[in-house]
Amino acid sequence: MKLSKETLSRLHESDTLQLPASNCFDLPEKVLQFGTGVLLRGLPDAFIDKANKEGHFNGRIVVVKSTDKGSTAAFDEQDNLYTQCVRGIEGGRKVSVDIINASISRVLNAASQWEQILACATDPQMEIVISNTTEVGIAYVAESIHAAPPASFPAKLLAFLYQRYLHFNGDGTKGMVIIPTELIPDNGHRLKEILLRLSAFNELGAAFTDWLERSNDFCSSLVDCIVPGAAALTPGYDDDLMIMTEVYRLWAIETNSERVKQRLSFSESDAGVVLSPDINVFRELKLRLLNGTHTLSCGLAFLAGLDTVKAAMNHEPMATYMEALMMQEIIPAITDKHIRPDAAIRFASAVLDRFRNPYIEHRWLSICTQYTSKLKMRVLPVLLHYHERTEQVPALISLGFAAHLLFMRGDATYSITDEYAGWYQEQWQQHTPETLAQITLSNTAVWGQDLTTIPGFTQLVTVMLKALLTEGPAVYLNRIATEITIS
Template sequence: MKLNQSLLSDPSLTQLPEKVLQFGTGVLLRGLCDYFIDKANKEGIFNGRIVVVKSTDSGGADAFAEQDNLYTICVRGIDKGVAKEENIISAAISRVLSAQSQWAEILSTAKNPAISIVISNTTEVGLQYVEESISQTPPASFPAKLTTWLYERFQAGLPGAVIIPTELIVGNGDKLKEIVLQLCAFNQLPDKFVEWVNKENSFCNSLVDRIVPGKPKGDSLKELDAKLGYKDDLLTIAEVYRLWAIEGDEKVKETLSFAEADPGVKIEKNIEQYRELKLRMLNGTHTLMCGMAYLSGFETVKEALADELTEKFITILMTTEIVPAIPYKIQAKVCQRYGREVLDRFRNPYLEHQWISITLQYTMKMRMRNIPLLLNYYKEFNTVPQYFARGFAAYLLFMRAVKEENGKYFGQRGGEFYPIQCDAAPYFYQVWQNHSADEVVQEVLANKELWGSDLTQLSGFAGNVSTHLSNMMMIGVREVASALNVYA
């Protein structure tokens, strides 16, 4: 039996008006932001649903339409020392529209006065300025799509919206507004519209923090299907921990009334502390460890944490190199508490968080999350962060593509090929084809386009990365990681 409206305990939830426009169908949005809205709806607080925009056609029957736009969130984890399992059928989404084939329908939502919130998660890559006309059907980039939608709303004489990008970029709301204004200038849009964008809309910096690894596989999925009593192609697992920190004033709070339903939504004037803790300690650790853990033979995060030496490596990396390099002053006890929470979340026995999925857009993540830590570490201590250097060496080895097929690149672990899902994959393919390992280190670290600065200027860093990379290629990644201080 496929998930459908007959399984809802309260069918009236599907009749609530549309109040939110969301760019992105990913599991993070569905497992966190949409989770909060669904919870508020069920408590009679927000009473509004979400129109979702997906960037492409699915090429066949759409999973959302097949399931009446319902999906299951399976919450699994430890909550204050107690194991928690909860299965939630979310009715937060009203419909899903394709930007490629339903652009006119998407633009028509701008004329709906009830829609006063825009949410997005298009990954860090999606939040960039692309010089393009907003008259395209549709524009290619998300910011251009948003600019077009806002212009439609302005022409309809409606108030602005609360716009909350959740892409993991520092100052994501400020960045999105800057891009929208650039597009206004490029498209020569009226001054009155620009004034309206500035005065009538709230672009909120925000931070999302929840591990949402998606749908389980194999026997785990079969067991879950049997337990639920229905099949759900959109099912997603989510940890208990949840945080959506949003920078906003009282007007924003009033619009985002769903925040009242869960303490995990925090609307404050300044969210820098939440951002830096999450971006550096959770995401930064993930990014520095994903290549190393995967090449060490671990498939999931919990597998790596179950290995004593790997757990020790991660703990040392986080507490002695990442925390001291966070470019924002946070009380030590706050960092320590958050660090314990992060390690507990990594150990969550219920989550099958795949390391290979964390390598998506590996290079962009390394630049955004970790390079500021590296630079600040040198500023503070002027010495090599040894565990960071090993994580970076493993990143270079992971990016060693050994074959290319139809524009897709693959590395090799043992006798198996793995996908390198990164925009920089063609560059690394060429670099590894034409250079020795030591030369690869020098070439990549000196690439200012990748990192924004020449990392070979950091005293001793290139040499250490080269040593660790050579050792990984000779004796194995896991052996180098397990050696802890031997190669430091």
């Protein structure tokens, strides 16, 4: 039995299965979405579906498939329905619920259905554009928007907006709220700059450029939700589009416009949608507490024989290290007038729940990819702030750096994907651990500055590196964990 409109009549709502709203197929199309990927379906589309159930948004999504890879057949066969299986830990309790999502009305292929996509621009009820075309998608390409279709995502979007401008004779009330979710800073501002540049290239005129700037709202946003594979789940029917998401969800949208807030009425249905004039706080919390903890822990956990994040959280010494790392060293380094300690602690607690998710197999070796650059971007500012504020060297961060040096030595049991892998291995072949630590931490080409100038940091990293070598990572981790006190 394949999921479809007809299948819905045979299913029954329960504590573990949520069905679509009864009027879901009659709702107007309000959203144009570039991308069919699991992140969009697991986060923005989920928020819209939930709001439709509660009567807060009452609109559906036209999805544009921009790439030639794959087909839209699965969407057609299932009447654009799909199951979102929510699995994880929230507040220390397991969550397991299946939600049939009916937010998508149509999926159109840009290559073969471009005219239908442009026709959506003439719909007066269209209000919002969402995109996730990967980071590479938000890039300027000098091309005509009159191609059928244009090649790049910005050109496709500009063609849609220009068609809307022409159809409604420049009506200022017919602009769109445009929310990119690509994982780059200031994605909304960046997309707007590209469209303005592309408009000039296509000579679309000053009047259109004025409408583009004044009547459309470009909102930067940050998405945070793990959407792993769902192949092992069995909801009781066939669903080729089924996805699994963790419980934690965040879509932070940067705006202080009342016009935007009214159009994004789906935000009323879930605390995971945050409308804020500044989303940098959310980016900083995620980058330092989630990504930074991952980066500082990956080498140590892997070398200690723990393959996954889940295994690490079931291993008391490693779990103790990770919690203390966040609570005792990262949070004191990042809290300021913008990030309150209580907000950071709540975020860290949610991160720990996410790390404990028994349904997600997140492998440490994958997290170690481009290990060096991740340390530089995610952790180095934390190290420097901690030292500036306390005039002390953070021991747990130092252990993360020591484990990094040892991991980068490499051996035949694992491969290293890192731009500096060859350089590190040369240093290991030529130097003692003491000299290696000095050379690597002083390399300004790697870190952008000389880390040996931080008083006591090189000495502590060296001591820990030698202990990892002599005692072994697992034994040394156990010893360190016994010395940690978590209040």
